[in-house]
Amino acid sequence: MRRYGPAALLLLTGGAVLRITLFGELYLRYVQAGLRPYLIVSGAALVLLGLVTVVVSGGGGGGGDGPEEEGNGSGHGHGPRVAWLLALPALALLLFPPPALGAYSADREAAQRAAQGVGTFPALPAGDPVELTVGEFSSRAIFDSGRSLTGRTVRLTGFVTHGDDGTWYVTRLAVACCAADATTGKVEVRGADALPADTWVTVTGTWRPEGALGSDAAWPPVVDAGTLTRVKQPADPYEKA
Template sequence: MAAVKKQLPALLLALIGCALLRISLLSDLYLRYVKEGLRPLLIASGVVLVVLGLAAALRAREHSGQEGDGHDKGHEHEERHGHSHSAGGPKTAWLLALPAVMLLLFAPPALGSYTVARDGSGAVARRTTFTPLPNLSPLPLSLSDFTSRAVWDDKGSLKDRTVRLTGFVAPGNATAWQLSRVVVSCCAADARVLKVEVHGIAAPPADSWVTVTGTWRPAAKAPALDATSIEHITQPKNPYRDSAQP
C-alpha cells in the first residue's frame, strides 16, 4: 500500500501534463482559456510535466524495491507512537486532479452569454482617430471597430452605411438583444465584453453564433444596429478574437 501511495504524486504530474497536451497539442481547446500565442508554452509545460511524472514514478519504484523489512518495522514503530510521515504529499494537492480529469474527459465551453449578462460596464475603448472606411456594402466590421466609431467618431463614419457584424447572441431587453464578443489580452481571466444592441429581428437562441447585417442606429444610448438580415454560423476556431470575418 505504501508503494502505491508513493506513485500517486507522479501520477498526478503525468495526469496534468496529459491534460495540457490534450487541449494544446491534440486540439484547439486551449483557445477557450488563453490567447493563441501561448500554445508553445502550454505544449512545453505539458511535455515537462509528463516527463517529470514518469521520472518520479521510476524513482519511487526503485526506492520501494530497495526498502527492506527494517524500514517496514521502523514505519510500524512510527505509527504506534503517533508520528507517521505520509509519502503522499499534502492532501490538498489532490484538488488538482479534478480539473485535470475534466480537461481529459471534456472541456467547458468558451465564455458566452452568461458572462455578458453579468458584465454591467458597457465600456467602449476610446479612440481619437479613425481611418476612412472602405467603399463596400455591406461592410464587414469587428465589434470593437463598430462600437468605438458609434460612440467616439464625431464625423459619423457609420451614418447610412450597411454593415455586417459577427458575434454570439446574448439576452437583452424587451425591444433588443445583444450581439456580443468576449475578447482577451492574455487569458479568460482578463476577458472584456463587447456588445451591440440589435433591433428589428427576433433574438436567436442564446450563445448561438450569427452574422447580422444592418445599419447603425445613431439615436440609441449604446452602440446599436437596425438589423435587416441574419445568418447563423458555426463558432469560430478562436472565439476570443474580435474579427470582421466569421
Template sequence: MVAVKAMDERTQAVLLLALAAISIRLGLSSAALAYIKPGLQPALLVAGIALALLGGHGLLRSLRSGPSPGGDGADHDHRHAPGVAWLLMVPLLALLLIAPPALGSFAVDRQGSAPPASAGVGFLELPAPREGAVDLALREYVSRALYDPGRSLDGVPVRLVGFATPDDDGGYRLSRFTVNCCAADATAFSVEVVGDAARPPDTWLEVTGRWEQRPGHEPGTLSDEPPVIVAEQVSVIPAPDEPYEY
C-alpha cells in the same frame, strides 16, 4: 516512513503528468482558445512538455526507491493520508475530458452592458466591402459607433459576428469578448440589435445591417448604453473556432 515518502512522490508525479496532459492537449487543439489567445498556445505546449518530463522523472524515482523492508506497522497507518491528494485528480481529469465552453451571455451580464470607453481618435479607413457589406469586429463597431466624431459608419452596411445576449426589453444584444492575454482579462463588447426577433442565449449569429445613432448620444462622447445596429439580415452560424476577438 520510506513508503510514505515514496507515495508522496508518486502522487506528486502523477499530478504533474495530469497537468502536463491537459497543457499538451490544449496546446495542440483549438480547445485552448476558450482560455487564451492563439499566440500563447506554443508556450502552453512547451510548458506541458516540461511538466511531462518532470512528472516522468519523479515517477521513475519513486518506483525505483520502492517500499521499505519493514513497511508494515506504523508506516501502514500513514499510507492513506497522501491518498487524499488523489482527489485532486478529479477536477484535472474533468478538465482533460470535458472542455468547458468559452465565455458567453452569462459572463456578459455579469460585466454589465455599459460599453468600455475609447479614445475616439485615429480611426483608419474602413476595409473594402465583401458581398455588399463591410466585415467588422464587434469591438471596432462599438468604438466607431460611439466614439468616432467623423461618423465613419454612417450609411455603411456592415457585417458583425457574435452571440445573442437577451436584454430586459425582450430583444437581444449581439456580444463578443475581446482578450488581451487570456479569458481572465476578457472584456465584453455588445451592440443592441433592432429589427430582429429575440434569439436564444449564446446563439452565434451573423448580423448584416446599418448603424443608427442612439437618441441623445453624440458620437465622440461617453455612453452608458451600447450602440445600435438595424438588422437587415440575420443568420444563425456555428460557433467559430476562435470565439474571442484579439
C-alpha cells in the same frame, strides 16, 4: 499507490495541457493564440517531469515495510487522499473541456468602454458589407467624430444575449491574455427576432446613431438588421482586447 501519486498528477496535468494544444484548438477557449507555444512547452515539461518521477520512485523501493512507514501511513493517511483532489481539474480538462465563456459571463459584467475619447478613426475598407468585430463597431459608433459608419453596411458575428423589454444583442468577449480577463462588447440588434441566448449569429445591417458621441446614451450601439444568420461558434470565440 502513494509512491506514484505525484507522478500521476504531473502526467495528468501535462497530458491535459497537451491535449487541448496539440490535438485541436480547445486552448483558444481559455487563452490567446499566441500563448500556444508556451502551453506546449509547459505540458511537455510536466509530462517529462512525471516520467522522471516514475523512474525515481520505482528505483527507491525496499525498506518501505518497516514500522516507520507503517506509522507514517496511519498518521498521515489523509494527506495523500486529499492531494488526489488536485487530479480532478486535470481530469475535467482532459475528458470534459469546459465551453468558452458565453452569455452568462457577459451578463455579469457592467458596460465597460475603452477610455479612448472622441476622435477620428481610419477610413473603413471599400465595399459593402464591411466585416467588423463587435469591438470595432462599438468603438466607431460611440467615439468616431468622422461618423465613418454612416451609410455603410456592416457584418457582425457574435453570440446572442438578452436584455430587458425584449431587447437583444450580438455579443463578443474580448481577451488581452486569457479568459480570466475577458471584457464584454455588445451591439443591440433591431429589426430581427431574437434567438436563444448563446446562439452564434452573423448580423448584416446598418448603424443607427443613438445619443451624443462619447455619452452614456450612445451605449450600447445599435444596428438595424437586414439579415440574420445562425452560424457555428468559431474556433477562436474571443476578440483581441
